[in-house]
Amino acid sequence: MTAKRSVQPSTVGGRYLTTRQGLRVYEVSGGQVRDRLATDFTMGGHRRVYPFIPQGEVWIERGLGKRDREALILHETTEVAAMRRGCSYPKAHRLATQREYRFRHKPATKTRRRKR
Numbered sequence: 718m719t720a721k722r723s724v725q726p727s728t729v730g731g732r733y734l735t736t737r738q739g740l741r742v743y744e745v746s747g748g749q750v751r752d753r754l755a756t757d758f759t760m761g762g763h764r765r766v767y768p769f770i771p772q773g774e775v776w777i778e779r780g781l782g783k784r785d786r787e788a789l790i791l792h793e794t795t796e797v798a799a800m801r802r803g804c805s806y807p808k809a810h811r812l813a814t815q816r817e818y819r820f821r822h823k824p825a826t827k828t829r830r831r832k833r
Contacts, residue, residue, distance in 0.1 A: 723764070723771040729753060731776065734786075738794045740775050744786075747778035761789045765800050784821075792817040 725731070730746035740763070750758040754769045761777035764770045775793040777786060792813045799809035 722769060724754065724769050725771070726774065726776060729776075730779070732779075734777075735790075737775075737790055738798055740773055740794055740797060742775045742777065742790055742794075744779045745776045747780075750776070750778075761793050763793055763797050765797060766806065788817050788820055791820055 726733075726743040726745055729749040731743040732745075734742045734744050736742065747758060747760070755767055758767065759778075760781070761775065762770060763775045764772050767776075770776050775790065775797070777789050777793065781789065795813040795816045796806075796809045799812050800806065804812065
């Protein structure tokens with residue numbers, strides 16, 4: 718079952734992290750979200766998928782490493798942007814997954830050595 722009304726992130730242990738692409742990003746307790754609002758909440762989401770998340774917000778699950786957190790923020794914000802442009806959720810999810818994949822698999826940048 719999924720809650721229909723929006724709730725404040727603080728009700729599920731939410732903490733503001735950053736703003737990306739005009740969306741406020743909060744880190745929340747995934748366990749509390751699943752226990753109280755939606756049993757299928759996994760890693761993150763936004764209002765266009767989970768109606769309990771307030772408009773203009775993205776929630777991600779607490780406890781992710783820095784790189785995973787960045788990849789998930791990129792995924793969720795890309796998905797919202799695509800849906801705002803009129804893409805269906807399946808298409809937006811596919812685009813976001815491709816972008817996340819490129820982020821996760823880009824070659825490591827080499828550090829230039831200074832001449833002495």
